[in-house]
Amino acid sequence: MKHTEILKSHRDAISNICIEFNLNDETTYQMHKNGTIRLYDSFADCWYSIHESGYVRRYIRPPYSWQETPQGYQLNKTFTTSITTRFGSKTCKNRILATIDEQIVLLINAIVNYRVTTLARK
16 A cells, blocks of 8 residues: 655655765665665664655664564654453554655654664764
8 A cells, every 4th residue: 555655856855865874775676666765874784664655664683693684663653542342441552654755854863863872872
């Protein structure tokens, strides 16, 4: 399900972000076809992805060498809802899907915040 189509103007803006933050665009042909953009941040050693479905994710290297798959984290804002059933109530966390313009802002904020966090750890 497409939330917002990534247009050429959005790709140009993301290219400018890549230049400004020294990111490498690692989007494969298949990712491009599926409406995904994947960027590698060598400073923080992580990847970011923007999806036409409205999600923004950060992938970091696993902490142990025997783990191969990077760990992915959602960067979208969330809200909680309470559901009451005959067995009791429970709380559910839901993601707010972002438009492409909101995703670009989320991406910039995520890069800056994670780099500050990474720099503080070094």
